[in-house]
Amino acid sequence: MMTTLTGGRASKRPWHLWAVGLVGVLWNSYGCLDYTMTALQGEVWLRSQGMTDAAVAFTEAMPAWMTAVWAIGVWGAMLGSLLLLLRSQWAFPVFVISLAAYVMSLVYQYVLTDGATGMGESIWIMQTVILFICLFFVWYAQMATKRGILR
Numbered sequence: 001m002m003t004t005l006t007g008g009r010a011s012k013r014p015w016h017l018w019a020v021g022l023v024g025v026l027w028n029s030y031g032c033l034d035y036t037m038t039a040l041q042g043e044v045w046l047r048s049q050g051m052t053d054a055a056v057a058f059t060e061a062m063p064a065w066m067t068a069v070w071a072i073g074v075w076g077a078m079l080g081s082l083l084l085l086l087r088s089q090w091a092f093p094v095f096v097i098s099l100a101a102y103v104m105s106l107v108y109q110y111v112l113t114d115g116a117t118g119m120g121e122s123i124w125i126m127q128t129v130i131l132f133i134c135l136f137f138v139w140y141a142q143m144a145t146k147r148g149i150l151r
Contacts (some may be wrong), residue, residue, distance in 0.1 A: 024081030
């Protein structure tokens with residue numbers, strides 16, 4: 001049993017911290033895998049994920065700054081999840097940065113380019129799910145910090 005002294009009394013990690021942290025690590029593992037495999041295998045990986053010709057071309061044509069934004073988003077979310085498990089209050093700002101990177105990627109795809117047109121009709125569903133999950137992690141980390149769960 002993991003306990004720490006806080007204000008003179010012992011407090012253990014609540015079950016929901018473990019649940020959210022572990023689900024976060026598992027969920028964000030795919031984003032990190034996708035980023036890494038795209039960098040290492042490029043088109044081979046993208047096609048194995050069922051991407052269309054237009055989606056592959058869009059992804060391969062992304063500028064370096066957008067690739068950096070993608071990296072900050074996925075690796076930031078993974079770091080935030082690990083920081084939750086470590087009970088670090090740094091989880092909150094890291095999740096905020098990750099969310100900002102994700103929103104920037106949506107702006108790039110939908111406003112700055114026509115990237116959404118080649119991604120298929122249902123891509124917005126997955127992107128909405130990702131957005132709500134990012135928002136949940138930001139909310140949870142902020143709540144856990146306010147309640148003193150994260151230090």
